[in-house]
Amino acid sequence: DIQLTQSPSFLSASAGDRVTITCRASPAIYTHLAWYQQKPGKAPKLLISAASTLQSGVPPRFSGSGSETEFTLTINSLQPEDSANYFCQQIKSYPMTFGQGTRLEIK
Amino acid sequence: EVQLLESGGGLVQPGGSLTLSCAASGFTFNTYTMSWVRQAPDKRPEWVAVIRGNGGDIHYVDSVKGRFTISRDNSRNTLYLQMRNMRAEDTAIYFCVKGLNTGYYSNDWGHGTQVTVST
Numbered sequence: 162d163i164q165l166t167q168s169p170s171f172l173s174a175s176a177g178d179r180v181t182i183t184c185r186a187s188p189a190i191y192t193h194l195a196w197y198q199q200k201p202g203k204a205p206k207l208l209i210s211a212a213s214t215l216q217s218g219v220p221p222r223f224s225g226s227g228s229e230t231e232f233t234l235t236i237n238s239l240q241p242e243d244s245a246n247y248f249c250q251q252i253k254s255y256p257m258t259f260g261q262g263t264r265l266e267i268k
Numbered sequence: 269e270v271q272l273l274e275s276g277g278g279l280v281q282p283g284g285s286l287t288l289s290c291a292a293s294g295f296t297f298n299t300y301t302m303s304w305v306r307q308a309p310d311k312r313p314e315w316v317a318v319i320r321g322n323g324g325d326i327h328y329v330d331s332v333k334g335r336f337t338i339s340r341d342n343s344r345n346t347l348y349l350q351m352r353n354m355r356a357e358d359t360a361i362y363f364c365v366k367g368l369n370t371g372y373y374s375n376d377w378g379h380g381t382q383v384t385v386s387t
Contacts, residue, residue: 195373197313204363204377205313216375248312252370256329257303257315 163190163251167260174239175268182234182263184249189229193253196225196234199246208247209234241267270294270376272364277381284354288381290347290364298322298342303368304349305377306360316362317349318369331357354385 166185174180184194192212197205207216209225212232222237236243244267249260276288290302304316317328317338326338337350347364362383366376 193371204380207373207375210373250313250315252368252373254370255318255327257368257370259312259314261312
């Protein structure tokens with residue numbers, strides 16, 4: 162199985178800050194990676210596909226980069242509504258695994 | 269508008285069985301691969317199973333192989349997940365997801381149905 166390791170597990174930042182979440186894949190997955198945002202009681206929401214493609218309707222302060230084994234999700238100019246859990250997911254092969262998640266708190 | 273409505277969750281004893289349903293609307297159901305994804309409390313989501321639009325090419329995560337069966341009825345626009353010999357670790361919210369497959373992303377998830385395996 163492809164393993165995805167996210168870091169950090171928890172992140173606390175202030176509104177207006179820039180934060181970066183990392184997802185490391187083993188083995189390499191080219192750019193077959195998605196980023197999701199999940200708020201309590203809700204299904205995950207797709208933010209970014211193919212490592213860097215921003216989904217329609219997602220604010221441009223969200224961006225993704227990386228390939229093969231290292232990927233990053235960057236959120237610029239944090240807003241209070243960005244408080245959520247963030248997960249990466251690989252769709253290169255079965256089983257389609259997720260990272261363990263990053264909880265983002267806005268101070 | 270895509271709608272995915274899961275049902276059939278509930279409380280079941282270890283070793284018991286349950287069948288989940290996902291009623292789909294707003295798209296041509298028989299042309300889309302469908303997946304089940306589950307999420308235990310405060311855990312990461314876990315992809316469970318996938319089935320192609322024609323009912324073929326089925327895959328499962330190892331932890332449910334031999335116990336869970338994914339199927340679909342294209343005449344009823346409904347996806348199913350039969351769960352047998354259930355374990356405590358199957359306790360989770362189960363989501364139905366349109367289009368999620370290797371090489372394909374999806375932002376169309378249902379709201380989920382809660383499954384609890386406990387005595």
